[in-house]
Each structure stands twice: as C-alpha cells, then as structure tokens.
Amino acid sequence: MEFPFFTDEHKMIQQAARDFAQNEIAPIAAEYDETGDFPSETIKKMGEMGFMGIEVPEKYGGAEMDTLAYVLALEEISKADASHGTIMSVNNSLFNYGLLHFGTEEQKQKFLVPVASGEKIGAYSLTEPMSGSDAGTMRSRAVREGDHYVLNGRKSWVTSGPVADFVVVFMMTQPEKKHKGVTAFLIETDKPGFVRGKKEPKMGIRASATSELVFENYRCPVENRLGEEGEGFKIAMTVLDAGRIGIAAQALGIAEAAYEAALTYVQEREAFGRKIGQFQGTGFKIADMKTRIEAARLLTYHAALAKER
C-alpha cells in the first residue's frame, strides 16, 4: 500500500530493502536460523546499501534519511528474516542513536563512522543476569583510576555480543546513587579484559547472536566515557525509547510475513471438499490478522513521523 506521506526517497528505500530482503535474505534465512551462524555476508551488503546507519548524517558514514525511511527498510528486512532485522535494529537504534546524541566529535569519528557505514558491528549492553527491567540494580562496577576507568562485571543478553567490534556498556560508578550512579562507556572488544561469555541457545531469531559479556579489569580511557559520570541511565533510557519505533517496525514485518504465509496456505489446503480459507471461521481469523496489521502499520508510521516533529 502507498501512503500520501511517502516521499520519493521513502518509496526508493522501501523498494531497495524489499528487493534485497526477498532476493538475498529470504533464501538463506532458514539455514542460518538452523545453524545459528552469524550472517556476515548479507550484513556486510546491508552496510554497503546504507541500512546500518539510515538516520546518521552522511558526514558520519550514514544515509542521512528520516525515521520513516528507517522503519520502512527495517520492516522489509524483518519480513524476510527476524534475525537480520534485529542486527540492523541494534546497530541503528541502540548503538548509533546514543553516539549521535551523546557522543563527542572524536567519539563519533572513532566509533560511529565505522558502525554507521556497516564496516563494524555495534552492541548495547545494559542487562545483567540479576538485573533486567529494573536496570538501576546493576552490579557491574567502573572505578576511576587516573585517566582510565577499571570495569568489572558480567552483562547478559547482549544482541551481537559474540561478534560486536564496539559495545556501549552501562556500569555503576556510584552505587549508592542507584540509577543516578550509572555511567556509559564505549568498549573496544579487541582490548584486554573484555571476554565474550556464554552464547544463548535461543528458540528463534537464532542468527542474531546473543551472549554474555564479561569485564575483567577492562581499562577504559576517560575519553571513551559516553556522556558525563552519572548520566548513563538517562542515556540508556533515551536510546531504548527511540529504539521502540524500530521494534514496532520489526514486529510489523514479521507479522506481515506470517499473514502472507497463512493466506497462501488457506488458499491451497483443502478439507471436506473445499479450500480451508472458504470456511467462515478461518476467514474471520485471516481478516482479523490483516486488520490488526494495518492498524499496527498506521501506529508505527505515525510514531516515526511524530518523532521527526
């Protein structure tokens, strides 16, 4: 369906993402989901197409488009494969967005440019084994020693954790202040003290690798602190809020794929002398799916447009 608020740019990125997703991702999606391997080749191509930094200005390696463009591309990618959608979403929403809004010029050059251009993979690490929704109770600690912070702790459920080149991690610098004592740091994963932990054996979205990350006296230079000391929780929540529109786009794409598969099936499968889609009860279910998808689409596109205002 075409909407009056789509610009030529929106139509172009939607079509480019659809073609790429259906021609290059859909044929390999099941195999990668089965093996749990990271789909490096297609992710690299997505970077070359500008999909790993859609809202990032061109001067920082991105495509410099708006949130609706991001939503349209992410919806198409997720429709072909939820794993590719998740990897794309974390790079764009959870890594790039924080850097763009809270990073210094030097940090943007060093960390944002390679991730937005798709050369490197970014990750976001807030959750811990004993701290999920209630993120202010995290146990990881960062202690300042001169011009470095020494980071220790165990993080969990980090999307792209097994492959990320850079991670924005949140740790306590002043535990007595609870969530106001959290600080954000930019981590280079090839430095000593950074260890990739247990990979999670998930039930689905398996080609999007998720793991624990362990910090053992990791020395983070002060210039790699993102924002001020104590600003980490605000950064974490701001980034998550912006990311929710991307999550909606992922869900929309996945729901559309499920709907189309169901529609094809009920038009083929026969029982009691007719296609099962001709039974009224089945028809109601298909109609409900389509109605809810179109309502979700309008809400998601509206949120994307509202974010720009």
Ligand SMILES: Cc1cc2nc3c(=O)[nH]c(=O)nc-3n(C[C@H](O)[C@H](O)[C@H](O)COP(=O)(O)OP(=O)(O)OC[C@H]3O[C@@H](n4cnc5c(N)ncnc54)[C@H](O)[C@@H]3O)c2cc1C
């Ligand atoms: C596939 C996947 C990828 C992920 N990727 C990342 C990532 O990249 N980076 C990262 O930092 N984290 C990531 N996470 C972790 C995710 O953010 C956490 O799972 C989430 O914050 C919830 O935490 P939890 O699982 O510990 O659940 P809990 O916080 O322990 O919640 C358990 C249950 O209690 C309910 N609950 C909690 N608090 C309340 C309340 N106040 N009122 C009512 N009900 C409540 C919850 O809704 C839930 O049903 C990922 C998780 C998954 C599954």
